[in-house]
Amino acid sequence: MLYLTLRHYEYVCAVARHGSLSAAAEALHVSQPALSAALARIEAHLGHQLFLRRRGAALALTPQGRQFADRAEQLLEQAAQLEDPGAATSAPQRLTLLCFADLAPFLLAPALKALRQALPEVEIRHHSCAFQPLIAALSAGEADLAITYDLGLDASFSRSELDRLAPHVLVPPQHPLAQRQSLTLAELADQPLVLSQEGLSVQHMLGLFRAQGLVPRIAHRAGSLELLRSLTANGEGVGISYSLPPGNISYDGKPLHAVPIRDQQAQEPVILASHASQPETSASARAHAVLLRVLRRDRSDLAQPDHHVD
Structure with missing residues (x-):
């Protein structure tokens, strides 16, 4: 009944x-x-x-x-x-996927391809955005899933780790730090740093320095990953980034060199975030399983090995 x-x-x-x-x-x-x-x-x-x-x-x-x-x-x-036999037909099932902007060029396209192949009956919507809009959309129930760093989400969301990334230092190839195999945060505290202007990202990075009693020098806060790379390649400071595109050239054609930061506590997980309660047969639960399988298997080049410039 x-x-x-x-x-x-x-x-x-x-x-x-x-x-x-x-x-x-x-x-x-x-x-x-x-x-x-x-x-x-x-x-x-x-x-x-x-x-x-x-x-x-x-x-x-x-x-x-x-x-x-x-x-x-x-x-x-x-x-x-x-x-009324002439009434309108029903709407399709929908799912909304969010992706943090810096991760979107690496992970969003393969995620969408996998979802559309596995769930052809579901209408997939997607957005790439900064941390705060992403968190707000998840919290308001406007999105089902999000690919993001584990920053700013409260305990009501479930998290599935996709990868764990170490940050890299970006410098021109002639910079003295370019000769190093790896670096520590302590060795960077006196350098003029170029960081993202994204609020949670800056708080996270500054928190890593503060945890070691360090006060870093910030030369620039960049509004995008490519601006950060360009400022660094032009000698405006030492960049720090978790996302590391393939290649060693900035958008404006300047060479770059990447050196990993070896502090273990600086590693940051990339996660698939979702609402804790998902019926197993729901589109969001099925999409969650698809994305875990695909993105864990086909990890994009978010953090490449050291970039050596001849």
């Missing part, structure tokens, strides 16, 4: 559309406490949350909630077609 009725599906869809219990209750002509209790019973029956509830914020769909609401809309449409 089915537990959920069409009215239950209407409740979920109304809250999804309006973003608040009060507005949905008014549209449905039910009391807000009755609607809240019904949603709680629906979630208890399903075994996972449909909505994120944060004090002072509007209700937001979890990825599973969005998928449920999409399918509920389809069911309601199908019911309406019994009365």
Whole structure:
């Protein structure tokens, strides 16, 4: 016997559309406490949350909630077609994948290719963005999965490690540091550094120095990886980057040399982040399994060996 009725599906869809219990209750002509209790019973029956509830914020769909609401809309449409055969057809299942901007050139394309081959029935949406928009979208339930560094996410998200990267120092080939096989953070503290201007990235790097009682000199904060490489190649300072594209030439044609930083604590995991509660049959759970298999097997050249310039 089915537990959920069409009215239950209407409740979920109304809250999804309006973003608040009060507005949905008014549209449905039910009391807000009755609607809240019904949603709680629906979630208890399903075994996972449909909505994120944060004090002072509007209700937001979890990825599973969005998928449920999409399918509920389809069911309601199908019911309406019994009365109106000309009603519109239902929408396809959707999944949204985010990727941190510095990692996107390495990992996003192979991820999309794998997902479209494995899940042809799912509409895949994707965005590359900075840490804060990525975290905000995940927290608001606007995205299902994210490929990112393990920075800024709270404990409510699950993490699956894809790789673990050591940062590299970038210098022109004539720079004295270019002759080294490896370097430590302590050996870099007095150098004029070129770092990313991405907030969490800068905090992370400065935290690594502070943990050793070091106060680094920051010469520039670059708005992109290629700007960081260009500033470094033109002698504006010593760059530090986790992402290391193949080749030893900056965008403006200047040679570069990369030297790994050997401090163990400086290594940073690349993760596949997702919401902790994912039904095994959901598109997000199936996509998660595909990405783990593909991205762990075909690790991109995020951190190449030392680049030697003849």
